[in-house]
Amino acid sequence: MSIVLYWHPMSSATPIACALAELGVPHERVKIDILAGEQRRADYLALNPNGKVPTLTVDGAPMFEALAIHLWLGHRFGVERGLWPAAGTPEALQALSWCAWAYVTYGAVLVRLQVATKGEEALRSTPHAEAALRGLNDLLAVLDARLAAQPWMLGADYSLVDLVVGSVMGYSVYLGAPVQAHPHVKAWLARVQARPAMQIDA
Ligand SMILES: N[C@@H](CCC(=O)N[C@@H](CS)C(=O)NCC(=O)O)C(=O)O
Numbered sequence: 001m002s003i004v005l006y007w008h009p010m011s012s013a014t015p016i017a018c019a020l021a022e023l024g025v026p027h028e029r030v031k032i033d034i035l036a037g038e039q040r041r042a043d044y045l046a047l048n049p050n051g052k053v054p055t056l057t058v059d060g061a062p063m064f065e066a067l068a069i070h071l072w073l074g075h076r077f078g079v080e081r082g083l084w085p086a087a088g089t090p091e092a093l094q095a096l097s098w099c100a101w102a103y104v105t106y107g108a109v110l111v112r113l114q115v116a117t118k119g120e121e122a123l124r125s126t127p128h129a130e131a132a133l134r135g136l137n138d139l140l141a142v143l144d145a146r147l148a149a150q151p152w153m154l155g156a157d158y159s160l161v162d163l164v165v166g167s168v169m170g171y172s173v174y175l176g177a178p179v180q181a182h183p184h185v186k187a188w189l190a191r192v193q194a195r196p197a198m199q200i201d202a
Pocket of ligand 1: 013
């Protein structure tokens with residue numbers, strides 16, 4: 001199987017590069033310089049009509065959206081490596097739920113914070129930022145309760161779900177989310193970020 005990751009450093013493609021490293025999946029990396037506009041080249045748009053990174057090709061067939069790529073990697077490689085729960089188990093249901101929760105539910109509130117604090121000047125707003133911070137805090141409390149009861153997202157063992165949720169949490173720290181106020185999330189995130197696969201140059 002030939003796998004190619006189209007990426008840019010320190011972008012939405014970075015967690016995918018980390019997941020490939022964690023899984024030990026052989027692949028080629030092709031840099032798309034999004035600062036130079038390479039994501040809008042016709043040959044790249046043919047792979048990803050959104051003109052964004054990441055894109056992953058599998059034997060030449062493209063897929064986009066980081067969440068979709070993570071889930072595919074989990075199913076295709078994670079199960080056999082003990083990093084993703086087998087289909088049909090209760091843990092498999094939780095894996096899908098928490099990955100979607102991080103990228104979609106938490107991600108949506110994170111975008112509100114980003115727009116209110118770092119977006120274009122006319123859209124910046126202290127009340128909107130404060131509302132987004134309250135929303136993130138509520139969601140972090142949900143995550144904190146789970147991690148108070150077990151060391152990793154799915155229970156006793158590390159899995160790719162920790163990498164997926166941890167990547168979103170790590171980015172949210174950078175945007176000012178109140179992660180530090182949630183001790184179990186904070187301690188878990190430090191353990192996730194200490195994994196060798198998270199240290200790669202990506
Ligand atoms: N929802 C998309 C987001 C991808 C995304 O926003 N990528 C950014 C880099 S972090 C990008 O390629 N930006 C280039 C552009 O917007 O022109 C995903 O998860 O793949």
